[in-house]
Amino acid sequence: MRIAITSDLHFDPRGNFTSPATIQALVRHIREEDPDAVLIAGDLAHGLRNFKECLSCFQGFEVPVGVIAGNHDLWRDPASGSGSLDLWRRHLPQVAKEMGFIWLEAESIFLSDTAIVGSLVWYDYSAIDRGFELSRNQIAELKARLVNDSVWIDWTFGDPEFAESLLRGLQERIHVAAVRPEVSKIFVATHVPILEGQMPRKADPVWGLSNAYFGNLTAGDAVLTEPKIRVIASGHTHVGRTGIVDRSNAPPVQYFVVPSEYGTPECLFIEL
């Protein structure tokens, strides 16, 4: 089983981020590699129209193509008059499904003995660097100075609250996959990283504080309890990472972060 996972495409026809031609070239490369499934792990584009155009580059695969939203996909979209909640609940899943993709927040992919389960996952501040003595409210207030989600995400959920509801859904889908007797391996794809080894740590206090908005380690702890999990792959940080988590009572888990940058999207081909 060979699974292609790309993330953080940031499709932008104006060329400020990633040009359509660059994304088309990436998709040609994925087709040549002939994987058993393709995953697009969030941050396709800002704006519904760009999201749709980015997805259209991925049409025509004969294998399942799963899609996860990223935080940028949920930024309010003045052009279509859609707010973050509308995009999240209605427009993005609808567009993806109508175009023939699998919306992983609702549905998993089953390929013989392997299940692919996915979620956006939201940050709950648990990935902040050690040593910060800040309350959740203080971290919520500092977000306005550190990340653009504070300007562009216009729903009223608190981050930890939204993170908890997404984690419940992810755990439920993992459970549904794990109880299937034919499933022996589960691949978990998320936009936001969930393991310590996936986090980019630096000796820089601003970066260390910003990590509050770049991971969710609570989700990692919960996901690792399922023995059938073999791979966890994520996006969002734009900083490539790979490693292995050993577990005492279950097989090890391989983890990855897709090393896409603005303008230079990447795809990993992961065997399991």
Ligand SMILES: [Fe+2]
């Ligand atoms: Fe991104």
Ligand SMILES: [Fe+2]
């Ligand atoms: Fe992101």
